Amino acid sequence: MAAEMFRAVPCFSCSLLFLLVLFASLIVQHCSGGDTISWSQSLNGNQTIVSKEGHFELGFFSPGNSKNFYIGIWYKKVSPQTVIWVANREVPISNAASSELKITENGNLALLDHKKAIAWSSKSVLHQANSTEAVILDTGNLILRDSLNSSSIIWQSFDHPTDTWVPGGWLGMNKITGEYQSLTPWKNSEDPAPGPFIDTIDPSGLNQFLLMWNGTEVYWRSGVWNGYSFSETPGMNRDPDYITNFTDDHEKRVITQATSFKDVYIRNMMDTSGQNKQWLWTIETQAWMVVWSQPAACDVYSVCGAFGICDLNSKTLCSCPLGFKPVSAREWDLNDWNSGCTRKTNLPCSNDNSTVAETEGFLEMYITRLPPGSQPLTGLTAEECKQACLKSCYCTALLLWQRMLNMECGSPKH
Ligand SMILES: *[C@@H]1O[C@H](CO)[C@@H](O)[C@H](O)[C@H]1NC(C)=O
Numbered sequence: 001m002a003a004e005m006f007r008a009v010p011c012f013s014c015s016l017l018f019l020l021v022l023f024a025s026l027i028v029q030h031c032s033g034g035d036t037i038s039w040s041q042s043l044n045g046n047q048t049i050v051s052k053e054g055h056f057e058l059g060f061f062s063p064g065n066s067k068n069f070y071i072g073i074w075y076k077k078v079s080p081q082t083v084i085w086v087a088n089r090e091v092p093i094s095n096a097a098s099s100e101l102k103i104t105e106n107g108n109l110a111l112l113d114h115k116k117a118i119a120w121s122s123k124s125v126l127h128q129a130n131s132t133e134a135v136i137l138d139t140g141n142l143i144l145r146d147s148l149n150s151s152s153i154i155w156q157s158f159d160h161p162t163d164t165w166v167p168g169g170w171l172g173m174n175k176i177t178g179e180y181q182s183l184t185p186w187k188n189s190e191d192p193a194p195g196p197f198i199d200t201i202d203p204s205g206l207n208q209f210l211l212m213w214n215g216t217e218v219y220w221r222s223g224v225w226n227g228y229s230f231s232e233t234p235g236m237n238r239d240p241d242y243i244t245n246f247t248d249d250h251e252k253r254v255i256t257q258a259t260s261f262k263d264v265y266i267r268n269m270m271d272t273s274g275q276n277k278q279w280l281w282t283i284e285t286q287a288w289m290v291v292w293s294q295p296a297a298c299d300v301y302s303v304c305g306a307f308g309i310c311d312l313n314s315k316t317l318c319s320c321p322l323g324f325k326p327v328s329a330r331e332w333d334l335n336d337w338n339s340g341c342t343r344k345t346n347l348p349c350s351n352d353n354s355t356v357a358e359t360e361g362f363l364e365m366y367i368t369r370l371p372p373g374s375q376p377l378t379g380l381t382a383e384e385c386k387q388a389c390l391k392s393c394y395c396t397a398l399l400l401w402q403r404m405l406n407m408e409c410g411s412p413k414h
Pocket residue numbers: 045046
């Protein structure tokens with residue numbers, strides 16, 4: 001009797017369990033595999049979607065030793081993982097398993113954190129949610145489209161590049177909306193938040209692209225498009241298999257790139273060092289190789305930050321002068337030097353007008369640049385310039401330079 005009951009119970013719960021599982025899978029279909037996230041599906045944890053021919057993959061990733069998670073797109077066949085796009089650059093999430101990427105009620109693609117708060121959203125036009133789907137394409141473009149009309153694209157990641165631009169994508173200006181597509185580097189190899197550099201089409205209207213620091217200081221120009229290449233960018237169109245093109249019409253002013261190869265990947269990226277680099281990967285080498293890189297490392301504006309010394313022959317590129325140390329040792333370890341150097345001890349001044357103590361002196365440096373906003377003092381001899389600097393605690397450094405025999409003297413403004 002007892003034995004019979006024992007047998008009957010599991011049988012009953014078995015069919016109940018089966019129904020429950022079936023029901024649950026009707027409500028929430030998690031997707032893993034396939035290239036699409038449809039309405040009612042979501043992506044979480046280590047689930048990914050992969051483009052049709054297996055070139056690109058989208059899912060959660062954690063850069064380097066970081067404990068943070070981001071939604072990104074990377075090359076499926078390339079190791080180590082090479083990310084070309086990040087959704088939630090500035091809003092990392094702490095737990096991928098309890099977060100989800102899904103189509104929301106208003107037809108946007110959104111990343112919800114473990115508290116169901118929106119960490120990132122496509123911010124696209126409202127669209128009927130049950131006919132919206134997100135698809136990762138073999139170009140590396142993530143598109144949001146109408147599932148009933150696949151040529152109706154609502155939003156695409158190529159319109160919102162992060163630090164990388166790949167063939168099929170574009171960089172430039174949408175003349176109708178006034179929007180710019182530009183590249184900003186990751187802050188460092190573990191933090192995809194935007195660093196201080198930007199790569200964009202010249203806002204003044206010239207058909208060239210510019211690299212700028214802090215949105216203002218232009219430190220490199222590609223040279224104007226001559227119908228075939230950019231005049232100051234030797235090597236860019238050297239290979240006829242990768243066509244770079246510039247289009248300036250009533251809708252847009254953009255540079256595009258196309259390639260006919262399938263087993264070769266090419267990507268243009270804004271490096272954390274502030275350099276624009278083109279990389280090539282082939283199936284034979286299984287490794288990334290720099291095709292061209294501009295400008296030279298030490299020509300990047302403020303690459304080593306305030307008081308930093310840039311030296312191409314040094315193992316670490318940037319270093320601090322005698323008596324100075326990195327503002328952030330952690331950032332310097334990750335080759336993110338932009339916060340610069342600071343004095344190891346404060347200038348011993350009681351107030352801003354007091355004379356600097358005699359323990360302080362000057363260190364001679366060559367090929368230096370003053371930051372913007374520096375105050376030039378003219379008509380002083382080298383000695384007078386030194387004395388003027390010693391008399392003011394506002395003066396943290398001074399620069400002497402000769403222009404046609406006239407000595408000038410300047411000091412960075414505080
Ligand atoms: C995904 O994560 C789960 C849980 O952490 C793990 O058991 C599983 O092996 C992972 N799958 C893959 C394909 O990495």
